[in-house]
Each structure stands twice: as C-alpha cells, then as structure tokens.
Amino acid sequence: RKEVEQDPGPFNVPEGATVAFNCTYSNSASQSFFWYRQDCRKEPKLLMSVYSSGNEDGRFTAQLNRASQYISLLIRDSKLSDSATYLCVVNRWGSQGNLIFGKGTKLSVKP
Amino acid sequence: EAGVTQFPSHSVIEKGQTVTLRCDPISGHDNLYWYRRVMGKEIKFLLHFVKESKQDESGMPNNRFLAERTGGTYSTLKVQPAELEDSGVYFCASSQDSGTATTGELFFGEGSRLTVL
Numbered sequence: 001r002k003e004v005e006q007d008p009g010p011f012n013v014p015e016g017a018t019v020a021f022n023c024t025y026s027n028s029a030s031q032s033f034f035w036y037r038q039d040c041r042k043e044p045k046l047l048m049s050v051y052s053s054g055n056e057d058g059r060f061t062a063q064l065n066r067a068s069q070y071i072s073l074l075i076r077d078s079k080l081s082d083s084a085t086y087l088c089v090v091n092r093w094g095s096q097g098n099l100i101f102g103k104g105t106k107l108s109v110k111p
Numbered sequence: 112e113a114g115v116t117q118f119p120s121h122s123v124i125e126k127g128q129t130v131t132l133r134c135d136p137i138s139g140h141d142n143l144y145w146y147r148r149v150m151g152k153e154i155k156f157l158l159h160f161v162k163e164s165k166q167d168e169s170g171m172p173n174n175r176f177l178a179e180r181t182g183g184t185y186s187t188l189k190v191q192p193a194e195l196e197d198s199g200v201y202f203c204a205s206s207q208d209s210g211t212a213t214t215g216e217l218f219f220g221e222g223s224r225l226t227v228l
Contacts, residue, residue: 004152004153005144024208041221043115043202043219043221043222044154044202045219046216046217087154094169095160095205096116096142096168097142097159097166097167097217098156098159098167099146100156103153104153
C-alpha cells in the first residue's frame, strides 16, 4: 500500500464548478500535511499547508482528519488557470525535508 | 531573486554511460534536496544536504548514485553507470532553514529529465 494515496483523476469540470480532492495517508506518525500544485512539465509548488482546524486561502479550503488519516482540498469557483496536477504531501515526525508525495490528481477546467 | 536552477533540462544517454546533474539552490538556502519521479510513479525523496553535509540519504536507490555539495553551494548528482530504470525527472529543491517539517515549503527547480536508452 502506498503511503499517500490519491484518486489520479482526471477531474474534468466546467469553469465555476466546485471540485474536491481527497487523499489518505497510512503512516500515523505523519506530522505535517500539504497540498502542492504542479503544472505540466513544471516544478511542484506549495499551494497550502493543511491544519487540523481546517484552513482557507481564497477559493481553496483544506481539511485534515487525523483520526481517519484523510486530507481534502476543495476548490470553489474553478478557473481555467486552476488546471494542474494537485499533489498531496505528508511529512513524517522528525523528518526534515523528506516529503512523501502522492501521485497527484489531475484537474482540467474547461470553458 | 533567482529560483532553483537545474542543468541540463534534458539528457539522453545510453545504458552504461555516466551523467552528472547540477543544481543551484536559491542563494542563502542551506538546505538542498534531491527528489526523483520515474514514469508513472510518485515523486520520491533521494537525499538532503545541510550546507555541505548529507543530513539524510535514505532515499538513494543504490551506489550508482553519488551526490555532492562541495562548499555548500551548488550540488551535483552523478549516475554511473546509468541503467534503464534510472530514467525519470530529477528535481532539486532548497529551503532556507530546516523548519520544513512545519512549513513544508520547499522551492523546487524545473527538474532534469533523464532518458536512458
């Protein structure tokens, strides 16, 4: 079993739609959680960290459920520019920079 | 400010040959990381430098891979001899401090795509 699992998609949605991505992690020693975004043939970039209390950044909302070992990302009012692959990333306790990546979920926003 | 730069962007070599990838981190970043993505798989950690010292090399696949960071600035990753399964995209990343456990913000380069024929 992969340490971080994501639905690979693709998710094809119209502009303005709300879309949700889910991610599960298997290692209960995981400490920190993030969503990265990667455009085609580009580098991954941090989108947002994920906190137990849930956090929001504009149209993006991230949630963490430690009991279920589940992370989510909600994108409201999708834009064409949101088209990318979204990577769920986990960092284990005591690990510095050894980030565990999911394979990513591909999102395509259509006009 | 310049980001993380990697060279070459794409390298095509034959099995058994040697390739050296270079990474220039963001100026002032003590922490430098190498990651790799092979076709169809997730991005995986290879190793972590703090300045010139290897902090964690638990992800290095085997002794055909050698990473160096002399002087604590740029880093090189050498694959010798290259095998077919080494094909993939090699990402370098850097961060200013070791607080990535909390912030998670690594700044990645665009990657070096390696094709081994």
